[in-house]
Amino acid sequence: xxxxxxxxxxxxxxxxxxxxxxxxxxxxxxxxxxxxxxxxxxxxxxxxxxxxxxxxxxxxxxxxxxxxxxxxxxxxxxxxxxxxxxxxxxxxxxxxxxxxxxxxxxxxxxxxxxxxxxxxxxxxxxxxxxxxxxxxxxxxxxxxxxxxxxxxxxxxxxxxxxxxxxxxxxxxxxxxxxxxxxxxxxxxxxxxxxxxxxxxxxxxxxxxxxxxxxxxxxxxxxxxxxxxxxxxxxxxxxxxxxxxxxxxxxxxxxxxxxxxxxxxxxxxxxxxxxxxxxxxxxxxxxxxxxxxxxxxxxxxxxxxxxxxxxxxxxxxxxxxxxxxxxxxxxxxxxxxxxxxxxxxxxxxxxxxxxxxxxxxxxxxxxxxxxxxxxxxxxxxxxxxxxxxxxxxxxxxxxxxxxxxxxxxxxxxxxxxxxxxxxxxxxxxxxxxxxxxxxxxxxxxxxxxxxxxxxxxxx
Numbered sequence: 001x002x003x004x005x006x007x008x009x010x011x012x013x014x015x016x017x018x019x020x021x022x023x024x025x026x027x028x029x030x031x032x033x034x035x036x037x038x039x040x041x042x043x044x045x046x047x048x049x050x051x052x053x054x055x056x057x058x059x060x061x062x063x064x065x066x067x068x069x070x071x072x073x074x075x076x077x078x079x080x081x082x083x084x085x086x087x088x089x090x091x092x093x094x095x096x097x098x099x100x101x102x103x104x105x106x107x108x109x110x111x112x113x114x115x116x117x118x119x120x121x122x123x124x125x126x127x128x129x130x131x132x133x134x135x136x137x138x139x140x141x142x143x144x145x146x147x148x149x150x151x152x153x154x155x156x157x158x159x160x161x162x163x164x165x166x167x168x169x170x171x172x173x174x175x176x177x178x179x180x181x182x183x184x185x186x187x188x189x190x191x192x193x194x195x196x197x198x199x200x201x202x203x204x205x206x207x208x209x210x211x212x213x214x215x216x217x218x219x220x221x222x223x224x225x226x227x228x229x230x231x232x233x234x235x236x237x238x239x240x241x242x243x244x245x246x247x248x249x250x251x252x253x254x255x256x257x258x259x260x261x262x263x264x265x266x267x268x269x270x271x272x273x274x275x276x277x278x279x280x281x282x283x284x285x286x287x288x289x290x291x292x293x294x295x296x297x298x299x300x301x302x303x304x305x306x307x308x309x310x311x312x313x314x315x316x317x318x319x320x321x322x323x324x325x326x327x328x329x330x331x332x333x334x335x336x337x338x339x340x341x342x343x344x345x346x347x348x349x350x351x352x353x354x355x356x357x358x359x360x361x362x363x364x365x366x367x368x369x370x371x372x373x374x375x376x377x378x379x380x381x382x383x384x385x386x387x388x389x390x391x392x393x394x395x396x397x398x399x400x401x402x403x404x405x406x407x408x409x410x411x412x413x414x415x416x417x418x419x420x421x422x423x424x425x426x427x428x429x430x431x432x433x434x435x436x437x438x439x440x441x442x443x444x445x446x447x448x449x450x451x452x453x454x455x456x457x458x
Contacts, residue, residue: 018137021206022146025130026153028194032091033157035190036123038164038183039098046180051110061412062114066121068408072259074125075401082205083133084198090129091195093122098188105181123191127154132400135388136206141333144385148329151381155322207397214393262398265391274444275387276403278341280410281441282379285348285434286372288414289355290317293369296427300360313366320373328381337386341445344378345438347371356431
């Protein structure tokens with residue numbers, strides 16, 4: 001890590017560094033995506049076998065919660081030492097979790113299974129943080145596209161991994177491992193491979209490089225401290241300006257490591273608040289509707305047919321989430337971050353309307369889930385891009401970690417509540433409540449940015 005800070009970096013060197021970073025992240029995102037998804041594909045089945053059906057949902061949710069909670073220490077490491085050690089630690093945590101799940105399957109010890117799934121969430125945390133790593137050195141006009149490229153790479157792993165699950169289980173059956181444990185052994189190996197690639201090849205560290213360039217450029221001019229409207233003066237009258245403007249200093253890398261410091265920055269920056277809310281609300285709506293869709297399909301498909309139908313519907317949903325992410329990134333750069341967020345909200349509302357009124361029409365429900373994935377993609381790509389460029393580079397990893405923590409907890413909460421809503425009132429009511437959940441996001445996206453408020457920072 002010391003070599004990353006050894007000497008000043010000339011601006012012309014940034015472009016090749018960014019190209020190498022993107023190539024590396026694209027490859028590790030595929031490997032990490034396979035590692036995470038191959039375990040997720042059999043996680044609920046393994047949990048049901050070891051802990052029983054009633055506990056299986058909680059065990060599966062443990063990976064989601066673990067990914068959200070691990071974002072806190074991982075981003076603290078990134079704030080202090082750069083992206084490379086943070087990503088390595090996250091991938092290693094996921095690999096350790098996969099190993100513990102294998103041991104838990106062999107010993108049938110439920111507490112160890114919970115712990116393993118919590119740590120397994122580190123793979124998801126690393127994959128999410130990779131999208132932010134992609135924009136540390138990106139030029140403003142390409143941030144959306146380069147972030148979306150890394151999101152899109154997840155598609156390859158997500159599509160390929162379920163096909164490896166059966167092969168992994170058959171391969172490890174001769175090793176003495178219990179059924180369904182083999183995929184987690186392969187997950188651990190894939191996440192270890194991703195950690196090794198990041199450790200060896202992510203040099204120089206993009207975040208530390210961005211900080212060095214920002215320091216070399218000098219502090220940006222202070223924004224206006226007052227306006228006629230702000231001080232109650234008539235338009236056109238002189239605005240009192242202090243002789244020495246008081247500007248809050250940007251937090252240093254070491255002081256800005258905590259979530260409290262991240263929130264103190266976000267609450268003063270309207271664009272950063274919008275970015276966090278867009279990512280969290282989009283994820284909440286997507287998870288709430290998506291997790292109950294298999295239950296809805298089971299209402300009119302029998303046991304022999306439902307798994308095939310669920311697979312097709314969710315494949316369309318995943319395609320909506322990831323396959324068209326580059327389009328969302330291109331639009332984010334061309335028409336603006338807020339416009340794409342609002343477009344994503346429109347797609348989420350359309351998805352809730354179509355899915356909620358589909359009745360027993362599988363084709364219409366499939367269209368609703370595809371629109372749900374598209375809406376999530378728009379809010380995720382545009383919200384993440386807006387958040388990243390709206391805060392100083394010194395505090396950026398902590399703010400991004402706060403966003404991932406908020407997103408993960410929002411998704412976990414939505415998944416937990418959605419089952420009770422469907423049991424009590426039905427799937428159409430769930431989609432209606434999910435549509436209502438986007439109202440705060442629309443209000444925030446349409447709110448004018450105050451004059452002189454700290455906002456986007458290139």
